Amino acid sequence: MGELKFFLGLQIKQLEDGTFINQQKYIHDMLKKFGMENSKPMATLMATNVKLTLEGEGDLFDSTKYRGMIRFLLYLMASRPDIMYSVCLCERFHENPKMSHVEVVKRIFRYLKGTMHLGLWYPKFTGVDIMCFADSDHGGSLIDRKSTSVVCAFVGLCLTSWFSKKQTSVAISTTEAEYVAIGRACAQSAMDETNLHRLRYRLFENTYLL
Incomplete structure (x- = not known):
């Protein structure tokens, strides 16, 4: 079967001194699916002044699409623990998402676009x-x-x-x-x-x- 390189959306690189796991292709496909492949990358996940509430701001957003975006991000946490807090925070508003909630999710997408190369590193000798x-x-x-x-x-x-x-x-x-x-x-x-x-x-x- 050869060396394992791709498994359930995880890209695996087995090197002499360790193993590197990331989901660069998964992120690329996710951005393309939600029409954000040409968006501008962001250096941070969330703005410091963001306060998310149930009421939110703006019009109601399609809850099915919002859940789909969150679902993709939740699976991405398998190799990206840095997005864990922000994604779990946004997941709390999946029942009646407003545009203010969606803007925070889109910012996470833009952050991921600029950090596709990040992942988990497991050295052999530890x-x-x-x-x-x-x-x-x-x-x-x-x-x-x-x-x-x-x-x-x-x-x-x-x-x-x-x-x-x-x-x-x-x-x-x-x-x-x-x-x-x-x-x-x-x-x-x-x-x-x-x-x-x-x-x-x-x-x-x-x-x-x-």
């Missing part, structure tokens, strides 16, 4: 230490004043898992929101450590059988 990074806002959601936790987990130098999720309760302080995010990071770290132990056991078992 350690197995587990590191987690967590952050949160405080009352970032203007709808219910709930905070959002963002967690990324590394095994050595390899990014293994990442997520952006709204917290289930309203935090009364920045410290409380940070503690919730740290708790999620600890849970993710424990899960990764368990999976790593299972992988080591399987490798040992297969070596023993050989």
Whole structure:
């Protein structure tokens, strides 16, 4: 069958010192599908003064098309964790999207056009230490004043898992929101450590059988 180079929209380059995964072709096809292949690239995902609410601004937008745009972006997060927070934020308004919501999504598309070359790098020679990074806002959601936790987990130098999720309760302080995010990071770290132990056991078992 030869060397794996393309799988479910993921482009895979296997080099001597590691493996690089990105979705450049997927991004190109996505921009073409939504008529944004000639749009001007942007250097950032969102403007700092953007405040998204359920009411929004402007006319109603086709919810089916909006969901389609979000669906493409959600799958793109398989190799682009940098868009995770912005995409998950826009996904909250898929029921009754307004033009103000669509403009934010289009800006994400324009950012992706200028950063098609980015992806995930997995070096061959790395350690197995587990590191987690967590952050949160405080009352970032203007709808219910709930905070959002963002967690990324590394095994050595390899990014293994990442997520952006709204917290289930309203935090009364920045410290409380940070503690919730740290708790999620600890849970993710424990899960990764368990999976790593299972992988080591399987490798040992297969070596023993050989």
